[in-house]
Amino acid sequence: MPHDLPKAYDPTAIEDRWASYWVSEKLFDQPTPSKDDAGKGDPFVILLPPPNVTGRLHMGHMLNQTEMDILTRWRRMSGRRALWLPGTDHAGIATQMMVERQLDGEGTSRQKLGREAFEARVWEWKRHYGGAILDQMKRLGVSVDWSREYFTMDENLSVAVREAFVRLYEQGLIYRGAYIVNWCPRCQTAISDLEVVHEEQKGHLWEIRYPVFSDDRTDSDEFITVATTRPETMLGDTAVAVHPADERYLHLHGKKLRLPLMNRIIPVITDEWVSREFGTGAVKVTPAHDPNDFALGKRHHLPEINVMDETARINGEGGVYAGLDRYVARKKIVADLETQGLLAGVKDHINNVGHCDRCKTVVEPRLSTQWFVAVNKKAEGRGASMAGLAIAAVKEGHIRFTPEMYTKTYLNWMANIYDWCISRQLWWGHRIPAWHCATCGKITVPRPNTSADPTHCAHCKSEKITQETDVLDTWFSSGLLPVSVFGWPNVGATNRADFDAFYPTSLLVTGFDILFFWVARMIMLGCWFSADVKMPDGSERPPGASVPFREVYIHALVRDANREKMSKTKGNVIDPIEIVKKYGTDAVRFTLASMASPGTDIAFNVARTEGYRAFANKIWNAARFIFMNVDKAAEAGITVDRSALGSMPNAANDAPLEARWIVAELHSAAATVNQSLEEYRFDEAASIIYQFFWGSFCDWYLEIVKLRLDFSDTAGRSVTKSALTTLVQVFETSLRLLSPFMPFITEELWHAVYGGNPPAESIALARYPNANSETLKVEAVIEMQNIQQVVPAVRARRKDLGVPEKDSVPVVIAAAAPVLAILGKDPEIIEKLAKVGPLDLITLQDRSHEPKYAKLAWQALGNTEIAVVYEKPIDVAAERERLKKETARLEKLVANDERQLDDEAFLGKAPAPIVEGKRRQLAENLLLLKKAREALDALPPE
Ligand SMILES: [Zn+2]
């Protein structure tokens, strides 16, 4: 049998090989089901949150994918038809920026290239460099269906995007409007609130006097003073607002002001929204450059004057400041106000400034024309709005969040959701399928089934039409994934097998950061569009079958070992690929799993990964030990019975204790692991497996089994055969239990267990162990507990007494009759494991009444007591010499420590942990000194 494993466990030697085997053998492909698959059980379907096509794998991905892979492998091994679907997102802003940077290096630009050439250039970039993250995933062995890999700009997915847009437009849910948006002057596009990062910054609050414009059309002596952190926006002011009940300004109601620098006459308006307590109680109103002012302007029908262009330079509306960058204009405006005596004051002020999440440029709230989805509007013929459907799906329990608290977060956000701005001023992405007419000004949105682009306006037949230049927000396409990857909108009579089998998906595993970006949008779009797809039997789709997924598991953050958030600026980012190279994928996966539980952030500590590499090593060595003995037995003509291999082990009632016990432990571990995974308690599952494998299997069971192996004596042959049979079966099952967590080492060893001729192509296609309550032998566990209590106690006592390791020593154990019966059944276990010879088992009564027992040094372990009988033969003279030397050595150490701890200079300089360590060391040495002196006194006199 090709059992001969290399001596040392070396992940690099096995992982690459299995990773490419899994891909090349298409082990995890889940083809479109045929009619014969109908009875094959409930599928388990999960979508990979598509990483950006520009992305590189980070620890967050590694955690996300480890969790998904554990769950998918576990469900697959548990008999579900598992489908994990991978793909990448075209990532509008990120990808466009990447290519723009490249062009910049070549001395050209996107504008010089023109739109078509630029798009071609991005596709070229994508072919060469895009999707590197998927190759990283392949190396990590994730069990996805690569045959279904998608890219959000693929032809079929683009068809879905276009259909979705057209349908929403026809339903009256898409409109165009002037809106105040977060504008990134660098990316030159609107970005969503969620893509704006707020940071506190030191800035100023400028107080500016606006002269009251009197009836005789000149300035009066009176002013209203307003305060602003962005003085350049005053160029677009169209009013000053005060609270209607503010007594300071009652006399100015209905009056007008002269806007300094622009000489625009603007009204004083009253609005309850204005806070009387803040500043002077008067605020300037710039509807085109502030979201609150925008709303105020709408209420009071104020003009909206946009004073900035796409690059945040002052435009033609900004008078003499036109052409200046916003910050240059700010300086000049402040200086001019000062010259004119209109600057009332400047205060230091901490501003909460919004930055573009992508490029870190300060965003400028700015009025622009955008496309929106009216998520709160009910479409004709639909009883609810998109947001309404998405709220109901969760409220009615069709989608369940773990941790549960995210249900509230989600519902809260959805209850306050605004219309969704879906346009982005980019060139890379799905271009909005709408055409503007230069003749009548109306918009044409043709049905997508007319293959070519329209040639004339649908309203006036003019041929002067041009396509909208904006593209759609990337979340518009990724929000459609749960329906589009299964063929929507082309789910017809003949091509609906995927949709019928795999929609709704089972689970979504994702981070909190995209709960709203992505999760909420998938729910809105998924519920909205799938409702149009009839059920396989032709009936209407009920809400429970409209949701894009039934469960959402929100995973935590991976932080560094000190619980700090990883960031490039702090320099504490851990690259998963580096760690994988050093310790192997299995050890890194196990580290993440061992700390992953709902709602808890992970403090990634490499020391733990080192520990789990040692765990893998331990398993490797156990395998080598097992294979060596199986081979030895074969040479002696003893063959292991392999007939039950692959199923859950069982042990007969008359089987030896260790066999009955390890089988019981295995069943119990399997039961807990299955339950823990059901509840996303990865940490609990990992810990159970670790304890089982290392503690129960290696430390106890293997040690006891060694006693049963006898290859010479004919009387022991059946014992040996039976012991090896159970050993191999338990080991094989344990590998299957561990496999979702450590897929590589288990694959390697599992193939070896079967001598290279396994019953399936991969352990990932074998059955996951599950407990059988009938075989749970509680009494075996209780019996074993007695042995597990006695053996370590005897070992510790031997050490205390200084018994040389290789020597056997007589031990007396006093206990109640039932315990004595257990221990006496197989005394060899204790005798061999604790090197006892002979073992004397007595009752508690004898222990108190028999004089020869009474004088022993007893140690109580609950109701059991042990006594190790050992009188150390000693050479008194040599022992005195040794103790004298030891006393002198300790005295010196103690004196040293005391001197240092008295030294103020040392105490002042040394860090607290060093001083603390010194103190502890001194206490220990004092104790040792006391013991040595007592031992010296106890020696017989010279
Ligand atoms: Zn930006």
Ligand SMILES: [Zn+2]
């Ligand atoms: Zn027209």
